[in-house]
Amino acid sequence: MEEVIRKEGDALIVPDNPVIPFIEGDGTGPDIWAAAVRVFDAAVEKAYGGRRKIQWKEVLAGEKSFKKTGEWLPLETEEQFRHYLVGIKGPLTTPVGGGFRSLNVALRQRLDLYVCLRPVAYVPGIPSPVKRPEDVDMVVFRENTEDVYAGLELESGTADAAKLINFLKETYGWEIRPDSGMGIKPISVTGTERLVRAAINYAIKNNRKSVTLVHKGNIMKYTEGAFRSWGYDLAKREFGDRIVTWDDCGGDVPEGKILVKDAIADAFLQQILTRAAEFDVVATMNLNGDYMSDALAAQIGGIGIAPGANINYESGYAIFEATHGTAPKYAGKDMVNPSSVILSGRMMFEYMGWQEAADMVFRGLKGAIAAKTVTYDFARLMNDARKVSTSGFGEAIISHMTDQPADA
Ligand SMILES: NC(=O)C1=CN([C@@H]2O[C@H](COP(=O)(O)OP(=O)(O)OC[C@H]3O[C@@H](n4cnc5c(N)ncnc54)[C@H](OP(=O)(O)O)[C@@H]3O)[C@@H](O)[C@H]2O)C=CC1
Numbered sequence: 001m002e003e004v005i006r007k008e009g010d011a012l013i014v015p016d017n018p019v020i021p022f023i024e025g026d027g028t029g030p031d032i033w034a035a036a037v038r039v040f041d042a043a044v045e046k047a048y049g050g051r052r053k054i055q056w057k058e059v060l061a062g063e064k065s066f067k068k069t070g071e072w073l074p075l076e077t078e079e080q081f082r083h084y085l086v087g088i089k090g091p092l093t094t095p096v097g098g099g100f101r102s103l104n105v106a107l108r109q110r111l112d113l114y115v116c117l118r119p120v121a122y123v124p125g126i127p128s129p130v131k132r133p134e135d136v137d138m139v140v141f142r143e144n145t146e147d148v149y150a151g152l153e154l155e156s157g158t159a160d161a162a163k164l165i166n167f168l169k170e171t172y173g174w175e176i177r178p179d180s181g182m183g184i185k186p187i188s189v190t191g192t193e194r195l196v197r198a199a200i201n202y203a204i205k206n207n208r209k210s211v212t213l214v215h216k217g218n219i220m221k222y223t224e225g226a227f228r229s230w231g232y233d234l235a236k237r238e239f240g241d242r243i244v245t246w247d248d249c250g251g252d253v254p255e256g257k258i259l260v261k262d263a264i265a266d267a268f269l270q271q272i273l274t275r276a277a278e279f280d281v282v283a284t285m286n287l288n289g290d291y292m293s294d295a296l297a298a299q300i301g302g303i304g305i306a307p308g309a310n311i312n313y314e315s316g317y318a319i320f321e322a323t324h325g326t327a328p329k330y331a332g333k334d335m336v337n338p339s340s341v342i343l344s345g346r347m348m349f350e351y352m353g354w355q356e357a358a359d360m361v362f363r364g365l366k367g368a369i370a371a372k373t374v375t376y377d378f379a380r381l382m383n384d385a386r387k388v389s390t391s392g393f394g395e396a397i398i399s400h401m402t403d404q405p406a407d408a
């Protein structure tokens with residue numbers, strides 16, 4: 001019988017043999033998925049001795065879907081993610097400068113997965129370009145449904161672009177070059193409040209020290225600046241007894257309180273390199289969050305190991321996915337690092353309440369890295385590594401799954 005994960009009130013009800021839909025992904029997606037699914041199944045088997053098992057169900061999107069169905073993102077795929085509540089996906093190609101819009105963004109928008117959750121923490125043994133990668137332990141909450149990612153754009157030279165440019169001149173007196181392409185950046189109270197609320201709730205639940213609102217509000221006053229103001233207002237209104245702001249305490253945070261502060265995005269990007277330990281949970285808008293998550297990933301070894309999740313905390317819908325893209329030059333070479341999808345699976349197990357399986361995945365991964373068995377991206381920065389393939393790294397993770405606690 002088909003077992004389906006469902007949400008009842010605040011609780012996620014997870015059967016022992018849940019159906020979990022997956023998208024293999026384009027480019028390196030199939031290589032990574034083949035390694036990752038073996039790791040997931042091994043972790044569940046070792047953690048629960050056969051009592052639990054995932055029933056994987058492939059759903060189509062991207063190039064594979066287009067070849068089979070003529071559609072890039074069939075409605076059925078979206079419906080399957082809704083039906084089964086929790087899913088996982090590989091990266092999907094988005095053409096640059098034209099063609100169809102991002103399927104990744106479309107899925108997030110259609111399921112209203114408003115949080116893009118990207119934890120960035122160092123795993124010992126991984127080569128890093130910074131002196132103190134262990135100082136990086138941040139959790140990025142990136143707003144996932146609006147900002148310039150809303151896809152509201154008009155192409156330069158079109159009648160529609162000309163119409164908008166004329167309207168803006170007539171209505172506001174704005175002078176915009178007639179050969180401009182136009183894009184809209186919506187940032188709403190609704191989008192901001194639910195994102196910041198999720199970030200603060202996460203900080204409380206996980207005993208984190210601070211939540212930093214990152215914005216470019218000095219320049220984009222009514223979008224990014226408003227995000228900052230609405231974020232502070234929400235924090236004070238809904239979490240007044242749990243948080244303090246910099247103005248309240250001058251940085252001297254009372255025991256048990258979470259500091260809510262803000263940083264302008266350009267300064268933030270240099271401070272995460274110079275003073276990484278001062279940042280913890282970070283809440284920001286879509287484009288900033290996209291840039292920041294890759295930049296932060298670089299500090300802990302690169303996007304090959306940076307996981308992520310797209311979540312709606314009210315409906316419970318969640319799609320787990322890597323931070324990186326399709327890395328097309330390595331497609332089919334069984335070469336890239338599968339850690340990002342594998343650690344996204346670890347996040348998925350945690351979300352499902354399968355902590356033992358999550359710990360098993362992490363233990364295996366830490367063991368493989370400690371043994372210096374790594375893929376090309378890490379091997380090229382290490383002197384004494386044993387370079388293995390995508391599938392070889394998956395096998396190494398499985399062979400290092402032990403019964404020792406994750407942080408032993
Ligand atoms: N969520 C999604 O599905 C995403 C999709 N994309 C899409 O992916 C496509 C390619 O984007 P691109 O900008 O090249 O970014 P990618 O993230 O695909 O690749 C950029 C570089 O990052 C490194 N990298 C990526 N993945 C891995 C991995 N698993 N292991 C090791 N290193 C890795 C490689 O670096 P090196 O060359 O140094 O080895 C690679 O050349 C685009 O169509 C883009 O839109 C992009 C991001 C997210």
Ligand SMILES: O=C(O)CCC(=O)C(=O)O
Nearest residue numbers: 093094102104105290323
């Ligand atoms: O959708 C895409 O192609 C890119 C998205 C992206 O870079 C991200 O979400 O991190």
Ligand SMILES: [Mg+2]
Nearest residue numbers: 290291294323
């Ligand atoms: Mg990105």
